[in-house]
Amino acid sequence: QVHLQESGPGLVKPSETLSLTCTVSGGSISRSYWGWTRQSPGKGLEWIGYIYYTGSTKYNPSLQSRVTMSADTSKNQFSLNLTSVTAADTAVYYCVRLTYSSGWAKLPHFDDWGQGALVTVSS
Amino acid sequence: DIQMTQSPSSLSASVGDRVTITCRASQGISNYLAWFQQKPGKAPKSLIYAASTLQNGVPSKFSGSGSGTEFTLTISSLQPEDFATYYCQQYDSYPYTFGLGTKLEIK
Numbered sequence: 001q002v003h004l005q006e007s008g009p010g011l012v013k014p015s016e017t018l019s020l021t022c023t024v025s026g027g028s029i030s031r032s033y034w035g036w037t038r039q040s041p042g043k044g045l046e047w048i049g050y051i052y053y054t055g056s057t058k059y060n061p062s063l064q065s066r067v068t069m070s071a072d073t074s075k076n077q078f079s080l081n082l083t084s085v086t087a088a089d090t091a092v093y094y095c096v097r098l099t100y101s102s103g104w105a106k107l108p109h110f111d112d113w114g115q116g117a118l119v120t121v122s123s
Numbered sequence: 124d125i126q127m128t129q130s131p132s133s134l135s136a137s138v139g140d141r142v143t144i145t146c147r148a149s150q151g152i153s154n155y156l157a158w159f160q161q162k163p164g165k166a167p168k169s170l171i172y173a174a175s176t177l178q179n180g181v182p183s184k185f186s187g188s189g190s191g192t193e194f195t196l197t198i199s200s201l202q203p204e205d206f207a208t209y210y211c212q213q214y215d216s217y218p219y220t221f222g223l224g225t226k227l228e229i230k
Binding site: 001044045046047058060061062094101105106107108109110111112113114115116 | 153155157159165166167168169172173176178179210212214215216217218219220221223224
């Protein structure tokens with residue numbers, strides 16, 4: 001079973017960019033899809049998006065204008081950048097692994113989760 | 124976006140009980156439905172995908188069913204470690220969306 005670990009600043013100032021990295025161990029990121037989900041008291045669980053190691057991405061339309069994901073196969077890591085943050089972006093951010101259940105499945109489902117990283121947006 | 128509605132929002136049960144949680148989708152999602160368990164201060168844990176397929180290592184006391192717009196998660200013979208919050212999620216279409224959760228508490 002793969003292990004995912006988030007890392008990055010726990011405090012970000014309003015209008016700046018939130019940057020998180022997820023390090024994957026126990027498996028290669030050149031398999032599966034890799035994504036981010038966040039959880040805040042006000043909005044519950046919110047899917048942010050995912051990336052395939054080739055660089056192909058899919059983002060939540062509500063965040064698409066501010067989100068960028070990238071993958072680094074040499075480091076077995078993938079990253080999230082969220083620009084122009086506000087207090088509403090304060091949340092626990094989880095990195096996740098997604099896989100297709102079969103060749104005919106429509107979209108990949110969630111499998112493994114990281115432990116989560118609390119990011120607070122405040123001046 | 125597809126809205127996911129869980130009921131009840133909270134549930135009290137005793138050790139040994141069997142409970143059922145319902146999740147309804149605002150439109151048909153075939154069987155693209157997942158269930159997650161979350162304990163306080165911890166990350167969610169994937170339990171079920173494709174409405175009824177258990178993730179590796181998940182005990183058979185957990186079972187899921189349903190298709191289209193109505194789904195259920197059943198937990199049999201409740202043990203202390205099963206008391207947690209349970210979420211459903213649709214992955215039939217973008218954006219993936221989650222229910223607000225059902226908090227299962229000890230009676």
